[in-house]
Amino acid sequence: xxxxxxxxxxxxxxxxxxxxxxxxxxxxxxxxxxxxxxxxxxxxxxxxxxxxxxxxxxxxxxxxxxxxxxxxxxxxxxxxxxxxxxxxxxxxxxxxxxxxxxxxxxxxxxxxxxxxxxxxxxxxxxxxxxxxxxxxxxxxxxxxxxxxxxxxxxxxxxxxxxxxxxxxxxxxxxxxxxxxxxxxxxxxxxxxxxxxxxxxxxxxxxxxxxxxxxxxxxxxxxxxxxxxxxxxxxxxxxxxxxxxxxxxxxxxxxxxxxxxxxxxxxxxxxxxxxxxxxxxxxxxxxxxxxxxxxxxxxxxxxxxxxxxxxxxxxxxxxxxxxxxxxxxxxxxxxxxxxxxxxxxxxxxxxxxxxxxxxxxxxxxxxxxxxxxxxxxxxxxxxxxxxxxxxxxxxxxxxxxxxxxxxxxxxxxxxxxxxxxxxxxxxxxxxxxxxxxxxxxxxxxxxxxxxxxxxxxxxxxxxxxxxxxxxxxxxxxxxxxxxxxx
Numbered sequence: 370x371x372x373x374x375x376x377x378x379x380x381x382x383x384x385x386x387x388x389x390x391x392x393x394x395x396x397x398x399x400x401x402x403x404x405x406x407x408x409x410x411x412x413x414x415x416x417x418x419x420x421x422x423x424x425x426x427x428x429x430x431x432x433x434x435x436x437x438x439x440x441x442x443x444x445x446x447x448x449x450x451x452x453x454x455x456x457x458x459x460x461x462x463x464x465x466x467x468x469x470x471x472x473x474x475x476x477x478x479x480x481x482x483x484x485x486x487x488x489x490x491x492x493x494x495x496x497x498x499x500x501x502x503x504x505x506x507x508x509x510x511x512x513x514x515x516x517x518x519x520x521x522x523x524x525x526x527x528x529x530x531x532x533x534x535x536x537x538x539x540x541x542x543x544x545x546x547x548x549x550x551x552x553x554x555x556x557x558x559x560x561x562x563x564x565x566x567x568x569x570x571x572x573x574x575x576x577x578x579x580x581x582x583x584x585x586x587x588x589x590x591x592x593x594x595x596x597x598x599x600x601x602x603x604x605x606x607x608x609x610x611x612x613x614x615x616x617x618x619x620x621x622x623x624x625x626x627x628x629x630x631x632x633x634x635x636x637x638x639x640x641x642x643x644x645x646x647x648x649x650x651x652x653x654x655x656x657x658x659x660x661x662x663x664x665x666x667x668x669x670x671x672x673x674x675x676x677x678x679x680x681x682x683x684x685x686x687x688x689x690x691x692x693x694x695x696x697x698x699x700x701x702x703x704x705x706x707x708x709x710x711x712x713x714x715x716x717x718x719x720x721x722x723x724x725x726x727x728x729x730x731x732x733x734x735x736x737x738x739x740x741x742x743x744x745x746x747x748x749x750x751x752x753x754x755x756x757x758x759x760x761x762x763x764x765x766x767x768x769x770x771x772x773x774x775x776x777x778x779x780x781x782x783x784x785x786x787x788x789x790x791x792x793x794x795x796x797x798x799x800x801x802x803x804x805x806x807x808x809x810x811x812x813x814x815x816x817x818x819x820x821x822x823x824x825x826x827x828x829x830x831x832x833x834x835x836x837x838x839x840x841x842x843x844x845x846x847x848x849x850x851x852x853x854x
Contacts, residue, residue: 372607372614379603380556383596384586385439395589398444402587405451405542420579432777449581450595451550452508452541457532460492460499467496472532473748477511480522480536482553485509487528500531506547510554512575517566521558521575527552537577549593552600553585556829567592621846628842629798632835633825635689644828647693651826654700654785667784668703692827698820701792702782703748705757705816706774714773722748722769726777729761735768744773748780753789755779755796758813762800764793779819788832794839 371443382388412418439445460467470493479488492500503526511522513535525547530539541547561583565576574592588596631637658701661667688694697703714723720742722735729736735754748754748767756763758777759791766789767780774780783789796803799822827835 370747372611376607377556378603380552380602383600384553384556385437386443386586386588386592387778389592389595389599391440391442391592392589393441395442395591395721395799396440398446398587398589401543402444402450405446409450418453418569421471426820439586440588442592444587445584446587447582448539448550448585451543451546451585451587454577454581455501455503455538455540456512457500457534457538458535459533460496460653464496467499467797469493470496472502473498473528474533475509475524475526475530475536476533477514477516477535480509480511480524480548485530486526487530487801492531497531502529502531503540506530506541506544508541508547508551508554510537510539510577511535512537512574512577513572514574516573517573517575521562522555523551523554543590546587547589548597549588550585552597564633574644597808618850621850624846625843626798628839630795632839633795633798634687635692635827638831638834638838640689640691640831641728641828642691644691644830646691647826647828648691650829651693651695651700657785658699659783688825689827691831692825694823695826696820696827697781697792697822697824700785700787700824700826702784703816703820704746704748704752704774704780704782706776706778708775709741709743709773713743714739719792720744722772723775724748724754724772724778724846725775726758727756727763730754730756730763730765733765735765735772736773737769741773744771746774746780747771748774748778749782751783753781753783753793755781755819757815757819761804761812761814762796764796766793767789779816781819787829788836790836790840791827791832792824794836796822799824 379388408527413420448843462468466548468490470491472492472494473487474490474492474496475485477489477490480484505526505528507526509524509532511517514522516522539547539550541550561575561580565580567574567576628637639766662669708725709723716739718740720740721744722737723739723741723744725739726738729738748769748771750767750770752767754765754767756777757779781792783791783792803818803822804812806852
């Protein structure tokens with residue numbers, strides 16, 4: 370059971386009365402509900418709130434799927450009996466007099482934790498008059514947002530505030546109910562999303578009118594206090610566990626980065642003086658490249674020049690004696706992808722795979738969901754695929770005989786039989802530089818960003834030893850990470 374499942378189990382036990390023992394001396398919840406009913410009737414008579422014609426009083430729930438039989442002293446009530454409901458709005462952003470004051474204004478973007486106080490954006494008194502100010506201990510619920518496909522954000526106000534139109538406020542007649550009802554909604558997060566979720570043309574929403582009539586199991590107030598205290602104590606321990614996991618995961622990530630740093634600087638494995646120097650390898654690549662250009666099998670680059678034999682110390686200081694520095698474009702080929710028209714591909718497995726972007730890269734494997742019979746730019750088995758637009762820097766080695774790549778992908782071809790895994794790990798080390806080169810509204814890297822990238826080149830035999838050392842270390846580190854899940 371992971372920590373998320375453990376939190377859910379604790380909440381499930383809490384709302385079914387199985388987290389803490391009952392105390393027969395506690396005032397029954399039915400007495401509390403009677404007081405609330407009388408208070409609500411008084412406020413209606415005095416015209417301070419409107420009568421809710423749809424609201425039920427006490428609920429006699431037949432829904433036992435979540436709770437079974439309630440413990441002694443508990444009672445059912447609809448949410449509409451327990452609270453009043455309201456919402457907010459966004460004062461005109463064009464009217465500067467509405468903004469820049471000291472009145473807290475909460476939006477759906479602020480709903481990231483249980484307790485919410487002030488926010489960076491605040492309303493003036495004039496702006497607050499356009500909406501309503503709610504006191505502390507008000508429960509907030511996001512009812513209009515794209516995030517409702519995944520979770521139901523909730524929070525409790527710790528300071529007076531107003532809210533925008535994406536939120537509903539739940540103001541309890543008995544303020545002490547707020548904490549327990551927050552736990553109740555947290556426990557039933559997925560259930561509520563399934564039952565009350567509405568797909569919208571532009572944004573998803575919650576059918577709050579129906580949600581107001583949801584049946585809530587109410588413990589005695591004294592037991593509510595014990596339940597909330599037990600949950601918060603348990604969650605504090607879980608927070609520490611998650612922090613420890615996060616610290617260990619960060620340590621594993623840092624260890625991998627250190628291993629790659631040692632690898633590309635020639636400090637991960639011992640050098641072997643009998644290895645063929647990288648300079649000889651570069652001479653051979655240079656001659657073969659010239660022959661391929663002469664034969665018309667590859668095209669010369671825009672800035673074709675001799676392979677550099679000078680170490681670039683601005684990138685790599687003190688490389689081992691047998692190493693060299695080269696540009697990626699001097700030692701590897703590079704293919705830029707091209708998008709196909711919708712009529713040129715389908716989800717029928719006819720032709721060859723069509724790889725469109727990072728969504729096809731899952732845990733080092735290609736996920737194939739489109740095919741084409743009219744490929745224009747094909748990567749082949751053994752090419753190193755790298756995402757170059759949108760999500761930049763995802764990499765894997767092509768395991769298909771052929772596949773068409775879209776413009777979000779580039780394929781690095783191992784034209785001169787170097788170690789493609791060494792290149793992959795070297796690029797992984799440089800991924801920050803690569804992503805920093807990304808530009809535009811949709812981040813992207815150009816051909817030149819890759820072709821001009823300065824890379825260390827060890828002797829070919831040492832490349833293989835480095836890859837083996839990296840993979841041995843990464844297997845051990847990955848096993849540690851797996852134990853965190």
